[in-house]
Amino acid sequence: MNGIIFDIQHYSVYDGPGIRTCVFLKGCPLRCAWCHNPESQKPKAEISYFKDRCAGCGRCVDACPNEAITLTKKGVVRDNEKCTACAECVTACENGAMEKIGKEVGAEEIAEIVAGDKLFYDNSGGGVTISGGEPTMQAGFLFSLLQSLKNRGIHTAIETCGFFKEALIREIIDLTDLFLFDIKHMNQQVHKKFTGVSNQKILSNFEKILARAGSERIIPRIPLIPGFNTDPDSIDEIIMFLQQILYHGPVHLMPYNKMAKTKYEKIGRGHLYQDMGELSDERIDAIIKEMEGHSFHVVCNR
Numbered sequence: 001m002n003g004i005i006f007d008i009q010h011y012s013v014y015d016g017p018g019i020r021t022c023v024f025l026k027g028c029p030l031r032c033a034w035c036h037n038p039e040s041q042k043p044k045a046e047i048s049y050f051k052d053r054c055a056g057c058g059r060c061v062d063a064c065p066n067e068a069i070t071l072t073k074k075g076v077v078r079d080n081e082k083c084t085a086c087a088e089c090v091t092a093c094e095n096g097a098m099e100k101i102g103k104e105v106g107a108e109e110i111a112e113i114v115a116g117d118k119l120f121y122d123n124s125g126g127g128v129t130i131s132g133g134e135p136t137m138q139a140g141f142l143f144s145l146l147q148s149l150k151n152r153g154i155h156t157a158i159e160t161c162g163f164f165k166e167a168l169i170r171e172i173i174d175l176t177d178l179f180l181f182d183i184k185h186m187n188q189q190v191h192k193k194f195t196g197v198s199n200q201k202i203l204s205n206f207e208k209i210l211a212r213a214g215s216e217r218i219i220p221r222i223p224l225i226p227g228f229n230t231d232p233d234s235i236d237e238i239i240m241f242l243q244q245i246l247y248h249g250p251v252h253l254m255p256y257n258k259m260a261k262t263k264y265e266k267i268g269r270g271h272l273y274q275d276m277g278e279l280s281d282e283r284i285d286a287i288i289k290e291m292e293g294h295s296f297h298v299v300c301n302r
């Protein structure tokens, strides 16, 4: 079974226990206003462009079989309707100003690559984390990859936005040792306004996985986004939700940062970047204190 991935990162210590390898799958059903990985959103391969490296030579224009590229005073402009991501322009560019994001690979091939670090996983209590994008967008590929990892005795985790069909839980739960599961906001309308989808399916999936796997195998990850969910009421509502469904495990906090701006520009979607504002250390500290006050062990990646 083949799928489209856009990165493999070795020796990660932020995406689950121990030393891990992260495999990033392309495609996501959400469009979070603050997305840190906009290159993950489209389910297909695409081409990024580094304007600072472009010499304006026009080789890419000549190389494109689909006449998708125009050279303008502001640099290269690509018509994404015409572009098939064939990467002829990437090959033609001698300045490294273009890069292909996303490639098709087989589940077994990836499992072979990541199994090379098994010694590190075994010695550190680590394993492989499958991230994205949203891994369940390529459900068949995800199952094959998880199965291949399990066959090799490797601990598996998935990072998920939680927006997937309930029917997937039955198939995925036995192949996944740990779910790193995004919880963003309790208000349905606010959630939809900032992510493009309602939170109903997400919260329901969290509850169902918790009921079947227990607090040891699911960790809520809360992005802290100013202007969205860092006010006291929003945090309290998340705490209440976790208490009501009897979640007893740790909580991971992921404070907002502005580093994605360049990524949006490189993939020609600079106009979609939104600066969500400032999040002070004092406010992060207060949120940690509030959660710890309700007996949650908090891990904050800042």
Ligand code: SF4
Pocket: 047, 063, 064, 065, 066, 067, 068, 069, 078, 082, 083, 084, 085, 086, 087, 088, 089, 090
């Ligand atoms: S990836 Fe292929 S189709 Fe797209 S702009 Fe480059 S050469 Fe043209």
Ligand code: SF4
Pocket: 053, 054, 055, 056, 057, 058, 059, 060, 061, 071, 076, 092, 093, 094, 095, 096, 097, 098
């Ligand atoms: S080939 Fe590279 S350097 Fe030349 S115009 Fe295209 S992107 Fe710019």
